[in-house]
Amino acid sequence: MRNLNRRKFLKGSAAAAGIGLCAPSLPSMLTGAAATSAVKPKLSQFDYAQVTLLEGPMLDQFNRNHKFFLALDEDGLLKPFRERAGLPAPGPVMGGWYNDSPDYDPPKNMTGYIAGHSFGQYLSGLARAYAVTGDKPTQEKVQRLVKGFSATVTEKFYQDYPLPAYTFDKTNMGLLDAYAFAADPMALPVLRHATDAVLPHLPAGPQTRVEACAVPHKNISYCWDETYTLPENFYIAWLRSGDPRYRKLAERFLQDKDYFTPLSEGENILPGLHAYSHVNALCSAIQAYLVDGSAMHLRAAQNGFDFVRTTQSFATGGWGPDESFRKPGSGEMGESLVRTHSSFETPCGAYGHFKIARYLMRITGDSRYGDSMESVLYNTILGAKPILPDGTSFYYADYNNSATKFYHQDKWPCCSGTFPQITADYGISGYFSAPDGVYVNLYVPSRLSWKQNGTRCTLVQNTQYPYNPEITLRLQMDKPESFAIYLRVPVWAGPGTHLAVNGKSTSIALRPGTFVPVRQNWKNGDRLEFTIDRPVRLSPVDPQHPNLVAVLHGPLALFAVGDVPSDLNRTQLLATTQRGVDDWQVPASAQGLKMLPYPAITNQTYRLYLPVTT
Numbered sequence: 001m002r003n004l005n006r007r008k009f010l011k012g013s014a015a016a017a018g019i020g021l022c023a024p025s026l027p028s029m030l031t032g033a034a035a036t037s038a039v040k041p042k043l044s045q046f047d048y049a050q051v052t053l054l055e056g057p058m059l060d061q062f063n064r065n066h067k068f069f070l071a072l073d074e075d076g077l078l079k080p081f082r083e084r085a086g087l088p089a090p091g092p093v094m095g096g097w098y099n100d101s102p103d104y105d106p107p108k109n110m111t112g113y114i115a116g117h118s119f120g121q122y123l124s125g126l127a128r129a130y131a132v133t134g135d136k137p138t139q140e141k142v143q144r145l146v147k148g149f150s151a152t153v154t155e156k157f158y159q160d161y162p163l164p165a166y167t168f169d170k171t172n173m174g175l176l177d178a179y180a181f182a183a184d185p186m187a188l189p190v191l192r193h194a195t196d197a198v199l200p201h202l203p204a205g206p207q208t209r210v211e212a213c214a215v216p217h218k219n220i221s222y223c224w225d226e227t228y229t230l231p232e233n234f235y236i237a238w239l240r241s242g243d244p245r246y247r248k249l250a251e252r253f254l255q256d257k258d259y260f261t262p263l264s265e266g267e268n269i270l271p272g273l274h275a276y277s278h279v280n281a282l283c284s285a286i287q288a289y290l291v292d293g294s295a296m297h298l299r300a301a302q303n304g305f306d307f308v309r310t311t312q313s314f315a316t317g318g319w320g321p322d323e324s325f326r327k328p329g330s331g332e333m334g335e336s337l338v339r340t341h342s343s344f345e346t347p348c349g350a351y352g353h354f355k356i357a358r359y360l361m362r363i364t365g366d367s368r369y370g371d372s373m374e375s376v377l378y379n380t381i382l383g384a385k386p387i388l389p390d391g392t393s394f395y396y397a398d399y400n401n402s403a404t405k406f407y408h409q410d411k412w413p414c415c416s417g418t419f420p421q422i423t424a425d426y427g428i429s430g431y432f433s434a435p436d437g438v439y440v441n442l443y444v445p446s447r448l449s450w451k452q453n454g455t456r457c458t459l460v461q462n463t464q465y466p467y468n469p470e471i472t473l474r475l476q477m478d479k480p481e482s483f484a485i486y487l488r489v490p491v492w493a494g495p496g497t498h499l500a501v502n503g504k505s506t507s508i509a510l511r512p513g514t515f516v517p518v519r520q521n522w523k524n525g526d527r528l529e530f531t532i533d534r535p536v537r538l539s540p541v542d543p544q545h546p547n548l549v550a551v552l553h554g555p556l557a558l559f560a561v562g563d564v565p566s567d568l569n570r571t572q573l574l575a576t577t578q579r580g581v582d583d584w585q586v587p588a589s590a591q592g593l594k595m596l597p598y599p600a601i602t603n604q605t606y607r608l609y610l611p612v613t614t
């Protein structure tokens with residue numbers, strides 16, 4: 001109970017107990033947590049409404065997902081819950097992973113895998129989209145879905161259910177977001193019932209897959225539950241509701257013995273583990289640090305994410321071929337280029353990557369986390385194919401030596417759940433707030449509005465980065481105000497990186513791999529012009545395959561389309577030049593080798609890692 005604000009706690013617990021239920025107004029829900037954390041991070045996240053994406057590929061992807069999920073049939077979404085509760089269940093069968101099916105036969109046939117698994121994620125994506133846009137029909141849909149769901153909550157739902165923790169974790173987050181971002185007064189009471197319903201079906205503590213499999217089970221999928229991701233959202237439930245039960249549940253499922261303790265001691269125990277869920281689990285360690293001040297859990301999250309970035313990642317920033325972490329020094333990353341087409345679980349992986357990177361960025365202020373986010377952004381998720389009306393979804397990015405972009409065979413998979421969440425999170429990933437100013441983390445067309453020392457400020461960012469090196473930031477302010485604008489200088493930035501303020505070059509040292517503060521008394525109309533020198537560089541797939549290299553231009557990984565010559569050398573690849581907005585060429589032969597960034601690839605066969613002779 002340390003650091004718990006008693007007044008807020010009493011208010012929260014009364015609501016959780018169903019006493020004097022009332023609908024708090026949105027502003028108090030957005031700003032006032034029911035309980036407080038032990039640790040206040042160095043940087044804060046802006047509210048969703050404070051960042052507006054401007055015209056560009058991120059806004060397009062966000063709008064497309066928002067529109068898609070806003071149009072989803074509500075009876076269809078509620079059908080698996082109503083069926084399991086024995087209620088009338090009208091509406092369409094969505095199919096794929098989403099509805100129970102007699103065809104389910106894992107791992108051969110995954111139709112009917114996890115009934116209703118992504119309901120909470122669709123709810124969360126819509127609640128966040130409402131927070132971004134203020135679109136009333138979106139809020140109303142969130143509230144109707146929570147109401148419809150509330151009538152189905154029973155512990156019968158989890159009978160004969162292979163992954164109760166997995167689905168409940170998503171439901172938990174969806175209801176928490178409906179409460180915090182869509183002002184739904186029902187969401188917390190419904191969460192209390194939903195928690196009662198799942199508890200009889202959860203194990204006593206966190207289980208590894210090996211431990212889950214040691215329990216007698218009906219089929220293999222009972223070994224795949226993800227109890228170890230539960231604490232993050234249980235801690236958030238405690239923070240938002242003040243109900244101490246959630247904090248106890250968070251502590252109960254922290255996977256210390258098998259995961260966080262060895263990671264905190266610097267042991268790279270990732271190899272062999274399921275990739276996305278274990279990156280997601282690092283967010284549970286972060287919440288244990290923020291809520292309880294546990295330094296061990298912070299070290300675990302920092303080390304774990306460093307191991308992912310430095311020992312498990314491709315040049316794109318993606319990781320985990322076949323959804324599995326690999327042994328450093330084994331050469332398996334390189335071997336995966338011929339063995340699999342399932343190279344990076346893109347929407348889920350990008351969502352988890354952004355979430356842990358945002359947490360670590362807020363705690364440390366270290367620009368490396370921003371560098372890794374922009375890599376994942378431009379090289380993976382922005383190139384994801386759109387979800388189709390029948391639930392056909394993009395899942396794996398393909399880095400095979402003969403690769404294509406393809407949809408997953410099963411409809412409504414996990415990646416259909418994280419896709420609307422990450423696109424709603426684009427805005428809040430772009431900027432962070434500090435007491436002395438703002439951090440510009442991503443260079444994306446956007447507008448940030450905030451108050452600095454009581455002065456209303458707006459920062460408008462225009463850019464086509466990383467396709468063009470120039471970024472312009474303009475200030476709109478009621479009156480002059482002194483503060484710092486921190487610019488992320490990517491670790492790979494070249495010596496030509498340049499900053500001008502109101503048309504004059506500055507003498508500020510733009511050291512790569514840092515946030516550089518630009519401090520002054522800012523006035524309405526002030527302008528920063530930041531140009532990031534983007535050197536071409538090469539990155540081998542792993543130390544065992546030094547002659548298989550990817551070409552990078554700034555943060556962009558480039559993919560060869562067309563026939564790859566067998567006699568390429570490093571000098572030729574380093575001479576790769578940009579010919580158009582999103583078109584590059586290696587001057588390797590008479591006609592040259594065409595290179596494209598991931599978002600520009602459509603139906604071509606492509607190759608990320610190219611063989612070099614010298």
Ligand SMILES: [Zn+2]
Nearest residue numbers: 345348414415
């Ligand atoms: Zn997924």
